[in-house]
Amino acid sequence: MEIIAAYGTAMIILAVIFGLYMCWGIGANDLANAMGTSVGSGALTIKQAIGIAIIFEFLGALLAGGHVTKTIRKGIIDPTNITSNPEILVYGMLAALLATAIWLMIASTKGWPVSTTHSIIGALIGFAIVGIGPESVKWGKVGSVVISWIVSPMIGGTIAFILVMSTRKLIFNTDNPLKNAKKFAPGYIFLVGFTISLVTMFKGLKHLNINLTTAGSFGFAILFGLITSLIGYYFIRNIKEDLNANREFSYAGVEKVFTPMMLFTACSMAFAHGSNDVANGIGPLAAVYSIVSSGGEVMQNSPLPIWILLLGGTGIVLGLITLGYRVMLTVGEKITELTPSRGFCAQLAAATTVVIASRTGLPVSTTHILVGAILGVGLARGIGALDLRVILNIIISWVVTLPAGALMAMLFFFTLKGIFG
Amino acid sequence: MPFLSNKPLYGLMRGSPFKPIQEHMRIVFSCICLIPPLFDALYKEDSEQVSDTAEQIKTLETEADKLKSTFRLNMPKSLFLPVDRKDLLSLISDQDHIADTAEDIGKILTYRKMVVPEALKELLDELLEGTMEIVSEAKGMIEQLDELLEVGFGGRELDKISKMISRVRRSEHNIDAIMHRAKKTLFSVERELDPVSVMFWYKIIDLLGRISDQCENLADRLLLFLSK
Numbered sequence: 001m002e003i004i005a006a007y008g009t010a011m012i013i014l015a016v017i018f019g020l021y022m023c024w025g026i027g028a029n030d031l032a033n034a035m036g037t038s039v040g041s042g043a044l045t046i047k048q049a050i051g052i053a054i055i056f057e058f059l060g061a062l063l064a065g066g067h068v069t070k071t072i073r074k075g076i077i078d079p080t081n082i083t084s085n086p087e088i089l090v091y092g093m094l095a096a097l098l099a100t101a102i103w104l105m106i107a108s109t110k111g112w113p114v115s116t117t118h119s120i121i122g123a124l125i126g127f128a129i130v131g132i133g134p135e136s137v138k139w140g141k142v143g144s145v146v147i148s149w150i151v152s153p154m155i156g157g158t159i160a161f162i163l164v165m166s167t168r169k170l171i172f173n174t175d176n177p178l179k180n181a182k183k184f185a186p187g188y189i190f191l192v193g194f195t196i197s198l199v200t201m202f203k204g205l206k207h208l209n210i211n212l213t214t215a216g217s218f219g220f221a222i223l224f225g226l227i228t229s230l231i232g233y234y235f236i237r238n239i240k241e242d243l244n245a246n247r248e249f250s251y252a253g254v255e256k257v258f259t260p261m262m263l264f265t266a267c268s269m270a271f272a273h274g275s276n277d278v279a280n281g282i283g284p285l286a287a288v289y290s291i292v293s294s295g296g297e298v299m300q301n302s303p304l305p306i307w308i309l310l311l312g313g314t315g316i317v318l319g320l321i322t323l324g325y326r327v328m329l330t331v332g333e334k335i336t337e338l339t340p341s342r343g344f345c346a347q348l349a350a351a352t353t354v355v356i357a358s359r360t361g362l363p364v365s366t367t368h369i370l371v372g373a374i375l376g377v378g379l380a381r382g383i384g385a386l387d388l389r390v391i392l393n394i395i396i397s398w399v400v401t402l403p404a405g406a407l408m409a410m411l412f413f414f415t416l417k418g419i420f421g
Numbered sequence: 422m423p424f425l426s427n428k429p430l431y432g433l434m435r436g437s438p439f440k441p442i443q444e445h446m447r448i449v450f451s452c453i454c455l456i457p458p459l460f461d462a463l464y465k466e467d468s469e470q471v472s473d474t475a476e477q478i479k480t481l482e483t484e485a486d487k488l489k490s491t492f493r494l495n496m497p498k499s500l501f502l503p504v505d506r507k508d509l510l511s512l513i514s515d516q517d518h519i520a521d522t523a524e525d526i527g528k529i530l531t532y533r534k535m536v537v538p539e540a541l542k543e544l545l546d547e548l549l550e551g552t553m554e555i556v557s558e559a560k561g562m563i564e565q566l567d568e569l570l571e572v573g574f575g576g577r578e579l580d581k582i583s584k585m586i587s588r589v590r591r592s593e594h595n596i597d598a599i600m601h602r603a604k605k606t607l608f609s610v611e612r613e614l615d616p617v618s619v620m621f622w623y624k625i626i627d628l629l630g631r632i633s634d635q636c637e638n639l640a641d642r643l644l645l646f647l648s649k
Contacts, residue, residue: 164573168572168573168575168576172571172572172576172577173572173575173576173577173578174577175577250568251568251571334432334434337434337435337436337437338434339571341571371433374433374434375501378501378503380573381503381504381570381573381574382503382570382573383434383503384435384436384437384438384439384440384502384503384570385434385435385436385437385438385500385501385502386433386434386435386500386501386502387432387433387434387435387497387499387500387501388499388500388501389432389497389499390432390433391433392499
C-alpha cells in the first residue's frame with residue numbers, strides 16, 4: 001500500500017505513456033491495414049480515410065468499447081491472492097503494456113501480421129504466471145478467448161461469403177445489373193447502419209447513462225439504418241451507365257454504385273476497430289488507474305473513466321497521422337484487386353463480426369477477422385488470387401505472439417519491480 | 422529461411438491471374454494478325470517483305486513467351502484461385518502454342534522461296550479469313566474472363582461465354598471443311614508443281630488448320646472453368 005501511495009502519480013504517468021505508445025503502434029499499423037481496403041478500392045482518398053478513422057474510432061471506443069476493457073482488466077487474471085500487494089498488479093499491467101507495445105513495434109518493422117489483442121493477452125498471462133502464480137490465470141476464460149480467435153474469422157468469412165452470393169443473386173446475375181444495383185444499394189447500406197447500431201445499443205450504453213429497452217434499441221437501429229440508407233441514396237442516385245467504360249468491362253457501372261457504399265463500411269470498420277482495439281490498449285491503463293485512484297483496492301468495481309477511452313483514441317489517431325497514412329498508402333496501392341463490391345462485402349462482414357465480439361466482451365483481432373472475410377470472398381470465387389502463404393504467416397505469428405508477449409512481460413515485470421520495490 | 426517470412430498482410434491479395442492471360446492473348450492475336458500480310462507479301466513475291474513480316478511475328482512470339490514464363494513463375498502452389506491452377510497454366514500454354522504455330526509458318530516462308538499455285542490462292546484466302554475469325558473469337562472469349570470473375574463463373578455470363586465457345590467450335594468445323602477442299606485442290610494440281618514445294622504446301626495448310634484446332638482447345642479449356 002505504501003508503494004502505491006508514494007509512487008501513485010508516477011505509476012499513472014508511466015501507464016499513460018506506455019498506453020499512448022501502444023495505441024500509437026495500433027494506429028500506425030493495425031488501423032491502417034483495416035482502412036487500406038477502402039483506399040485501395042478507390043472509395044476514399046487518404047485524407048478522407050484519416051478523417052473517418054478519427055471520428056469513428058473515437059465513437060467506437062466511447063460507445064462500444066467498455067466491455068472488452070473489462071475483460072482485459074478483470075477477465076483474464078484473478079488478483080484475489082495479491083489484494084495485500086496491489087503494486088504487483090500495477091507492475092504487471094505496466095509490463096503488459098510495454099511488452100505489447102514493443103512486440104508490436106518489432107512486428108511492424110518486420111512486416112509480421114501479429115495481432116495487438118493476442119500480444120496483450122499473452123503479456124497478461126506471462127505476468128500473472130510469474131507475478132501471482134499460474135493458478136491466478138483464469139484458464140477457462142483464456143480458452144474461450146483463444147477459441148474466439150479461431151471462430152471469429154470463420155464467422156467473418158461466412159458472412160462475407162453470404163453477402164457476395166447475395167450481390168450476385170440480386171445484382172450481377174440479372175438482366176439489368178446497374179438498375180438492380182441502384183435498387184438494392186440502399187438496402188445494403190441500411191444493413192450497415194442497422195446492424196452496427198443495433199449491436200452497439202443492445203443493452204450496452206449503460207456507461208453513458210443511456211438505458212434503452214429492447215424495442216427502443218430496435219426502433220433506434222431501424223431509424224439509424226434508414227438515415228444511413230438515405231445518405232447513401234443521395235450519393236448513388238446520379239450514377240449513370242458509362243458506355244465507354246462498359247466496353248472494357250461491362251460491370252463498371254455496378255462497381256461505381258458500390259464505391260460510395262464503401263464509405264459506410266469504412267466508417268463501420270473504424271467504429272469496430274475503436275470498439276475492440278482501443279479497448280485492448282487501454283485495459284491495463286484503466287486497471288492501473290483504478291488501483292491507484294482507489295488507494296490500492298484491487299477488487300473494486302469503479303466504472304471506466306471516459307478520459308481513458310479518449311486517451312486511447314488519441315494515441316491511435318496520432319499513430320495513424322504520423323506513420324499509419326504511409327501504411328495505408330502502401331496497402332491501398334497493393335489491394336487494387338478488390339473491387340468495390342467485394343471490398344464492401346468483406347468490410348461489412350468484418351465490422352459486424354468485430355462489433356458483435358466487442359459486445360460479448362471478447363477481445364478479437366480486427367485484422368484477422370478482415371482476413372477471414374477476404375477469404376470468404378475468395379471462397380465465393382470472387383477474387384483473382386489469394387496467397388495462402390500469408391495465412392500460414394498469420395498462423396505462425398499467432399503461435400509466436402503469445403509466448404513472445406508473455407516472456408517480454410515477465411522481463412519488464414521484474415525490471416519494474418526492481419525499480420519501484 | 423526466416424522463421425516468419427516478411428510477407429506483409431496486404432500480400433494476401435495477389436494480382437488477378439486473368440489480366441496477364443488477357444495480355445498474353447492480345448500479343449498472340451497481334452501475331453496472328455500478321456499472317457494475312459505475310460501471305461500478301463508472298464502473293465506479290467516480295468521476299469524482303471516476307472522475311473520482314475516473319476521477323477515481326479518472331480519478335481511478338483518471343484514477347485508472348487516471356488510473358489508466359491513470368492506468369493508461370495508467379496503462380497506458386499500456395500495461391501488460392503477461383504479456378505484450377507493447372508487449368509490456368511494449361512490455358513496460357515495453349516495460347517502460346519497459337520503464336521508458336523504462327524512463327525512456324527513464318528519460318529517456312531522465309532527459308533523457302535515459295536510460289537503460290539494459282540489454283541490454291543482463293544482457298545488460301547478463305548482459310549486465312551477463317552483463321553482470323555476464329556482467333557478473334559477466341560480472343561473475345563478470353564477478354565470475358567474479368568466479367569466471369571465478377572459473377573463467380575456462373576449465371577448470365579455463363580450463357581454468353583457458352584455461346585462464344587460454341588461459335589469457336591462452329592468456326593473450327595468450317596475451317597476443317599475449307600482445309601479438305603484446299604488439300605483436294607492441291608492434289609489435283611500437284612503433278613504440275615515441284616514435289617518438295619507440294620510437301621510444304623500440305624504442311625502450310627496443316628499449320629493453318631492447327632491454329633483453329635488450338636483455338637478450339639482454348640475453348641474447351643475455358644469450359645473447364647465453367648463446369649466446376
